[in-house]
Amino acid sequence: xxxxYNSLTGKKEPFQSLQPKTVRMYVCGVTVYDYCHxxxxxxxxxxxxxxxxxxxxxxxxxxxxxxxxxxxKIIKRANERGVSCDAITAEFIEAYYQDMGKLGIRRAxxxxxxxxxxxxxxELVGTLIQKGLAYQVAGxxxxxxxxxxxxxxxxxxxxxxxxxxxxxxxxxxxxxxMDFALWKSSKPGEPSWDSPWxxxxxxxxxxxxxxxxxxxxxTFDIHGGGMDLIFPHHENEIAQSCGATGKEFARYWAHNxxxxxxxxxxxxxxxxxxxxxxxxxxxxxxxxETGEMLRYFLxxxxxxxxxxxxxxxxxxxKNAADGFYGxxxxxxxxxxxxxxxxxxxxxxERCRVAFREAMDDDFNTSVALAALQRxxxxxxxxxxxxxxxxxxxxxxxxxxxxxxxxxxxxxxxWQFSQMPIGQAMELSQVSAITRGRVVRIDQAAEADPxxxxxSAAKPKSDFSDTQVQxxxxxxxxxxxxxxxxxxxxxxxxxxxxxxxxxxxxxxxSRWKR
RNA sequence: GGCGCCGUACCCAAGUGGUUAAGGGAGCAGUCUGCAAAACUGCGAUGCAGCGGUUCGACCCCGCUCGGCGCCUCCA
Numbered sequence: 001x002x003x004x005y006n007s008l009t010g011k012k013e014p015f016q017s018l019q020p021k022t023v024r025m026y027v028c029g030v031t032v033y034d035y036c037h038x039x040x041x042x043x044x045x046x047x048x049x050x051x052x053x054x055x056x057x058x059x060x061x062x063x064x065x066x067x068x069x070x071x072x073k074i075i076k077r078a079n080e081r082g083v084s085c086d087a088i089t090a091e092f093i094e095a096y097y098q099d100m101g102k103l104g105i106r107r108a109x110x111x112x113x114x115x116x117x118x119x120x121x122x123e124l125v126g127t128l129i130q131k132g133l134a135y136q137v138a139g140x141x142x143x144x145x146x147x148x149x150x151x152x153x154x155x156x157x158x159x160x161x162x163x164x165x166x167x168x169x170x171x172x173x174x175x176x177x178m179d180f181a182l183w184k185s186s187k188p189g190e191p192s193w194d195s196p197w198x199x200x201x202x203x204x205x206x207x208x209x210x211x212x213x214x215x216x217x218x219t220f221d222i223h224g225g226g227m228d229l230i231f232p233h234h235e236n237e238i239a240q241s242c243g244a245t246g247k248e249f250a251r252y253w254a255h256n257x258x259x260x261x262x263x264x265x266x267x268x269x270x271x272x273x274x275x276x277x278x279x280x281x282x283x284x285x286x287x288x289e290t291g292e293m294l295r296y297f298l299x300x301x302x303x304x305x306x307x308x309x310x311x312x313x314x315x316x317x318k319n320a321a322d323g324f325y326g327x328x329x330x331x332x333x334x335x336x337x338x339x340x341x342x343x344x345x346x347x348x349e350r351c352r353v354a355f356r357e358a359m360d361d362d363f364n365t366s367v368a369l370a371a372l373q374r375x376x377x378x379x380x381x382x383x384x385x386x387x388x389x390x391x392x393x394x395x396x397x398x399x400x401x402x403x404x405x406x407x408x409x410x411x412x413x414w415q416f417s418q419m420p421i422g423q424a425m426e427l428s429q430v431s432a433i434t435r436g437r438v439v440r441i442d443q444a445a446e447a448d449p450x451x452x453x454x455s456a457a458k459p460k461s462d463f464s465d466t467q468v469q470x471x472x473x474x475x476x477x478x479x480x481x482x483x484x485x486x487x488x489x490x491x492x493x494x495x496x497x498x499x500x501x502x503x504x505x506x507x508x509s510r511w512k513r
Numbered sequence: 514g515g516c517g518c519c520g521u522a523c524c525c526a527a528g529u530g531g532u533u534a535a536g537g538g539a540g541c542a543g544u545c546u547g548c549a550a551a552a553c554u555g556c557g558a559u560g561c562a563g564c565g566g567u568u569c570g571a572c573c574c575c576g577c578u579c580g581g582c583g584c585c586u587c588c589a
Contacts, residue, residue, distance in 0.1 A: 030589070043589035073587070155584080161515040162585060204587085226589030231516095233588090256589070257518090263581065267588060300537080301526070306519075306582075313525060316538040323537090326551065358527095366527055370536035380552055484547055491549075502550050510551095 002057060002360045004222070005304060007230060007253040008154055012362055015252065017221050023059045025051065026212040026250065028225035028233065029111070031068040032092035033077045036099050037273040038298075038309055039259040039266045043226050045295060045407075046256045046303040046363075048105045050224070052405045053359050064215045065108035066208060067093055069115050070201050075190055085191050089113075099276040102291050104407040110215050114207035118193045121202045121210045124244055125182045125195075133243045137173045139185025139198040145178045148239045154253060155231035180236055182206050205236040212250075213241060223250030227257055257306045266309065274309065285318070289415050293318045295407050299365040320373075324399065325414030327376055329510065330383060331396045337386025344391050347378035348398050355402050365406060372402060416500060416512040463497055472501060472509050480507065 002015040017023050027047045030040055047065070054061045069089040078085045097107075114121070125141055128134035133147045145151045145159060152158055162178050170177040181203035186192035192199040202210075212220065218241070225234065234253065241249040258265045261272040283290040297317035301307045351371050358367035379387075379395050387395065403409030463471070475490040491501050494511070501511045 028589075031587090037589085039589050041589090046589090071587090155516080157516055157585070227518095228584070228588055231584060232586090258583075258589075260582080265583065265588090269586095269588075305526090308525085310525095312538090316525060319539090320537055323551095330551085364527075366537095367535075370527070373536055377553090384552070479547080482547075488548070500550060502552095503546075503548095505546090512550095 005362045024062045024216040024220035025222040027065045029065045032089045033074045035275040063108040064110045067113045069113045112211045127244045141183035142179040209241040218245045219248045222252045224254040227255045256303045331392040334389045335387045338388035339386035340382035341391040351375035
């Protein structure tokens, strides 16, 4: 039985979909005016995994994830560059697909854009005015929070509390400081749509109400997003949607925790963020492995907890993944004995049960990974006792089919790393010092904290696969003749090119990068 | 000022009112190996920030203190 932590109630609740065997889920996507950072990656990944696991649990999932493509920041960026808003949003939607694609994040079943739902948005605003929940001031329309009884239910705040701490100067035309814009009149040169209140554009929150209700119905199952969206975005969505329909809106609210740098929230305003593409560019591993490493890293912590991003954690994830792919490589060789085949089935069954239990418990990927690690350890032992070719295939398949829930273990070959964690950390510190020096000289005022980097060194790739194989063969010939000096020299020269040899009992060797 | 979260071994990270406090990474020792690598085995928190309280019993519940953080403005 699946249970989900519901931000609305603050409790873990058994999950029950409105319609049997179907889940309707809406997740707030990104505002497309810039490249995505690791925080965006985490959010996208978390809900991707939730979607995958729901499907694994035999639900059909209608998964809607929007793009916000009308917004102040987009307009600003377009003006800076002297291009149209459409050009900006098209560019960054494309970038989004590229970056998330590298992370193996599947597309949602529906990815609506605000600009394509003006009719629905305008209709919804009209309904809210009609019902007396919204009012017009010149060309603007505001939602009147005092008219909505349950305002503050999700974020667990009272209107008075919010008012007391208001950090921004209040627009005097508003009836209550917390009233928020449903429709904004547009200034010349801004994107604009005709409406009963004059030419304008929608406020931020209304698009999500309009799009979710259009594509999923007035009441649906799960609504997700980052923690920072709880207030005001999701609170306002609830007010608008429930206000307009008089019905329940989303039944379960799921919010992911932040990615942090040095225990601080990663964010644009703090400037302490890493874009996804930056990580891929700096990574010393090929794209597929880097994506796998990032996923492994991001899923090592429960989705609601904060997650600190660092070189070391990333390398730990890489090393942990190495262990799996090392086993997969050994499983791909033919086996003659079937001594332990029966034990394999038991180990697999044990893993399946543990995996499901973990994921059923509010998508506890950390514990689910532990279950897979247990299976890895079990299979390693069984392999040394002897597994048939058949059983080896079954074992590899099992990792694949459970792993796909997390998007892991789907790769064919894996590039291994030789860099010990200690060494990598030193590299990181060196670069941090260098960076600090540059900052001191150039812009003393902006001494930002040292940023960790993925890695300094790109792997040397002096040898092609066939060249390596020739060297390996040469070494084994030397070994056969007990010329260990020569054998060790060859191994050493390969090692300095990042290639590791593992000798097999039969006198042949496997190697990895 | 209001609301809320977190503090578990060298690092990361699960977890439960009462069994041996998962798992990973790193480390050390051993087995195996020509030597390695990998794998395997063993070691590693008498304690879960600190102090009180509730309880037959608390890391887990309550209170306080210390430390870190988030939201209340755009933000995944």
